[in-house]
Amino acid sequence: MKKIILIIIINLLFVFNVQAQKIDTDSLLIKAAYELNTKKDYSKAIELSRLGIKKAPNYLDFHLLLGRAHWLTQQKDSARYYFNHVINQNPKYKDAFSYLSKLEIEENNSTNAVTVLNKAISFYPEEKEFYLLKADAIALENDDEKTIGYLSNLSEKYPDDKQLQNRLAELRLKSVSDRIGLGYNYTTFSRAGVGPWHLVGLQYVRERKKLTLIGRINYADRRSYGSSVNSGFQYELETYAAHGKKSYSFANAAFSDDIIFPKLRLSYSYFRNLGKGWEGDLGFRYTNTADADLYAGVLGVGKYVGPYWFNVKSYWQWEKDNKMYPAFTATARYYFNTKFDYVTLLTGYGTSPDERVTLGQIEQRVQLNSFRFGAGYYKLLWEHYCLGIQSVLNHQEYTSDKYQNELDIFFSIQYKF
Numbered sequence: 137m138k139k140i141i142l143i144i145i146i147n148l149l150f151v152f153n154v155q156a157q158k159i160d161t162d163s164l165l166i167k168a169a170y171e172l173n174t175k176k177d178y179s180k181a182i183e184l185s186r187l188g189i190k191k192a193p194n195y196l197d198f199h200l201l202l203g204r205a206h207w208l209t210q211q212k213d214s215a216r217y218y219f220n221h222v223i224n225q226n227p228k229y230k231d232a233f234s235y236l237s238k239l240e241i242e243e244n245n246s247t248n249a250v251t252v253l254n255k256a257i258s259f260y261p262e263e264k265e266f267y268l269l270k271a272d273a274i275a276l277e278n279d280d281e282k283t284i285g286y287l288s289n290l291s292e293k294y295p296d297d298k299q300l301q302n303r304l305a306e307l308r309l310k311s312v313s314d315r316i317g318l319g320y321n322y323t324t325f326s327r328a329g330v331g332p333w334h335l336v337g338l339q340y341v342r343e344r345k346k347l348t349l350i351g352r353i354n355y356a357d358r359r360s361y362g363s364s365v366n367s368g369f370q371y372e373l374e375t376y377a378a379h380g381k382k383s384y385s386f387a388n389a390a391f392s393d394d395i396i397f398p399k400l401r402l403s404y405s406y407f408r409n410l411g412k413g414w415e416g417d418l419g420f421r422y423t424n425t426a427d428a429d430l431y432a433g434v435l436g437v438g439k440y441v442g443p444y445w446f447n448v449k450s451y452w453q454w455e456k457d458n459k460m461y462p463a464f465t466a467t468a469r470y471y472f473n474t475k476f477d478y479v480t481l482l483t484g485y486g487t488s489p490d491e492r493v494t495l496g497q498i499e500q501r502v503q504l505n506s507f508r509f510g511a512g513y514y515k516l517l518w519e520h521y522c523l524g525i526q527s528v529l530n531h532q533e534y535t536s537d538k539y540q541n542e543l544d545i546f547f548s549i550q551y552k553f
Contacts, residue, residue, distance in 0.1 A: 161192045165201070172205055181205045196222050200232055207239055215239060223252075227259050237269050241276065249273035264294065271303075280345070283307060306474050313343030315522065317550030321493055326541040327534070333358045335493055341550070350374040356396050356496070368394020382409040386419070396496045400424040401489065405434055413440040421451070421489040428455055428499040432489050445469045451488045453502055461502045463488040476516040482528070483509045493544055504533040510544070522550040 164184055172181035182205045188198035203218030219236035222229045233256035240249035253270040260266060267290055275283050287304040294300055316339070323333040339352040352372040357364055370392040378384045388403040405419030414437065421432040436449035451463040463486030471478045485508075487494065487501040494501055512526030530542040 161188055161195055164188045164191070165195070165197055169201060172201060172208075178205050178209050182209075194225075196225055196229060199225075200229060200235075203232070203235060207235065212239060212243065223255070227255070230256075230260060230263070233260075234265065234269070237266070237273070241269065241272050244276050246273050246276035249276070267293070268300075280307060302474065313341070313348075313552065315341040315343070315550045315552045317341065317522070317548060319546065319548040321544055321546045323493055323542055323544050329361050330540070331359060333493065337492075346378040348376040354397070354492070358396060366394075366396045368392060368396040370394070370397040383407060395426055398423050398425045398495055398498070401495070403489070405436075414438070415440075417449075421453075423489050423495070423498055425496075425499050430455055430489065430498060430502065443471045445471070449488075451486070451490075453489065455499075462486060463502075465490075474516055476514060476522045478514055480512045480514070480526070481510070482512075501532070504535075505539075506530055506532045512546075514548075520552050522548075522552065524548040 165188060167184055169181075171177045171184060182202060185198045185202040185205065188195060189202070192198070199218045199222050203215045203222070206212070206218065207215035216236065216239065219232050219239070222232040223236070227233075233252060237249050237252045237256065240246075240252060250270060250273045253266050253273060256263070256266045257270070271283070271287055271290060274286050277283075284304065284307055287300065287307065291297070291300055291304055319337040319339070321333075321335040323331060323335075325331040334357045335354065336356075337352055337354045339350055342349045350373070352374065354370040354372065355367070356370070357367040359365065370390055372388065372390040374386075374388045376384060376386050384407050386403070386405045386407065388401070390398070390401040392399065400422070401424070402422040403419070405417045407415060407417045410416050417434070417436040417438075419434040421430075421434060423430045423432075430453055432451045432453040434449065434451055436447060438445060438447040445468070447467045449465050449467075453461040453463065463484070465482065465484035465488060467480060467482045469478045469480045485506065487498060487504070487506055489495070489498060491498075508528055508530040510526060510528030512524060514522070514524040516522050524547070526544075526546040528544040528546075530544065531539055532542050533539050
């Protein structure tokens with residue numbers, strides 16, 4: 137009987153000791169997680185996690201936490217080791233797959249990331265996060281057709297995922313982006329006997345991953361008292377060239393033999409991704425008219441906030457007399473689906489060299505005040521037709537202290553093939 141009682145007491149002491157150890161390691165894990173997630177003391181979190189592994193080598197939560205701590209301190213090889221250790225010991229740790237795949241994507245290791253995610257999907261076939269991460273990993277290969285194929289299959293699996301559908305549509309537009317289009321601008325004036333003005337532009341756009349080329353022919357007709365007083369053609373070549381993931385350039389050259397347009401216009405801007413949704417641009421403009429040579433420096437900044445895009449651009453213009461004539465524009469857009477689906481609001485002061493309708497009068501207008509406000513709506517229909525309408529009201533000084541109201545209405549249609 138005494139032996140039986142002794143055995144019971146020993147077993148109870150063992151159970152109590154094991155339970156005490158579990159409580160101790162659980163408390164240690166909570167403390168380590170607090171140092172990592174709340175206090176951001178990564179060194180302390182690593183120290184406590186190692187102590188936890190020493191006390192309980194098979195307690196995989198400490199290994200997972202160590203992996204995260206090493207990742208956050210840019211010790212990525214160590215982070216890989218601990219994430220892989222957790223997966224190999226117990227693949228039911230879903231977070232280990234998530235962390236490891238995100239680390240590989242961050243390091244642009246597409247092959248490694250896809251391997252990890254394929255394994256994760258085999259254990260968690262209904263976990264949507266792993267399918268989306270795999271799309272990110274495949275996209276690192278810069279093979280648009282392969283990415284489109286995967287996203288197409290994924291969109292069938294998740295037909296109600298609007299963000300996924302938009303991503304697929306955007307990529308398709310990026311891959312197939314030859315377009316021919318027609319734009320028409322109608323301008324009326326509040327002053328008797330002036331206008332209307334007509335501006336028609338026919339353009340062809342060849343958009344590719346790193347280079348976009350645009351050719352455009354413009355025809356303008358200015359009328360007064362029901363008769364044409366001036367008309368003519370202008371020819372343009374425009375390009376956007378990518379220099380890498382964070383920068384690209386815009387360049388434009390336009391010329392005309394008709395006085396209704398400037399003889400020559402040259403434009404260039406350099407755009408740079410500044411991080412966290414910010415973009416800056418720096419450029420110049422040159423306009424040669426029959427009576428003047430105008431130069432302009434351009435400085436702008438833009439910001440993406442979710443589906444919103446905000447941009448402010450300034451133009452610092454001067455003639456040979458070196459007198460400065462500033463102009464400013466501010467634009468806001470809200471995107472619905474693709475880059476062709478948005479509403480826009482704009483406002484501005486002064487006459488800039490980027491305005492097409494009144495560019496033939498820039499040498500007069502640049503010295504005068506003007507205040508404008510406008511709005512537009514652009515929509516992609518049936519994956520082929522890009523439609524747009526925009527209206528701008530300009531309160532323009534036409535001579536010293538005398539103003540007229542100008543209303544521009546712009547229509548555009550493009551066919552993508």
